[in-house]
Amino acid sequence: MTELVLFGTGGAAQTVAFHLAAQPGIRIVGYTVDAAWRTAEHHDGRPLVAWEDLEDHFPPDRVTLFGPFSFARMNTLRRDRYLEGKARGYRFARFVHPASTVYAQRIGENCLILDACAVQPFSIIGDNVVVWSMTVVGHHARIGDHCFLSSQVMVAGHADIGPECYLSGQTGIAERRRIGHGSAVLNGAFVTRDLPDGSVVSGPRARLRRYPSSRLHGLI
Incomplete structure (x- = not known):
């Protein structure tokens, strides 16, 4: 027990x-x-x-x-x-909900993967990561330490999500894109290009905001 x-x-x-x-x-x-x-x-x-x-x-x-x-x-x-x-x-601890389909190559400690998620083969989930319900992590994708993926996030194959990133609900990362350390992907953004560290993007066109994610510490 x-x-x-x-x-x-x-x-x-x-x-x-x-x-x-x-x-x-x-x-x-x-x-x-x-x-x-x-x-x-x-x-x-x-x-x-x-x-x-x-x-x-x-x-x-x-x-x-x-x-x-x-x-x-x-x-x-x-x-x-x-x-x-x-x-x-x-x-x-780590907890992978039994109602999820998870074939990750590695899942770190203090990780939470809730129900109805799909984590495809050869993906790597770092330490201290939260993956909320109904999220997909594609094959060979990497999720860095201390990330939070909200509900209904799509991370495509071979994508690389840097440490401490926050992906809000119903956002997406295209195949082979790299999201820099500490970035925030918000409000339905679908990212089709690499993002530097500390980026903030929002909206369906993934508009890059002019302020760094450190500005969000009091809000997120």
């Missing part, structure tokens, strides 16, 4: 907990959030502890962590908490 502590109490964490509850061999034993966001002692009938004090309640040799599942601050919050947890000696 794997005993999990989930990071987060918001809608994304609640959705993940719903799916995990139906899986044999998994038991959610608690939740954690940053101390500034902890407003109660329990969540969903389980202990809710401050991230800063996690070892006092759930030491690394007793539990496995999973999450956060947020794309806040262009995925850098999730990146930071994952790396902090590793440095503190915690193991991280």
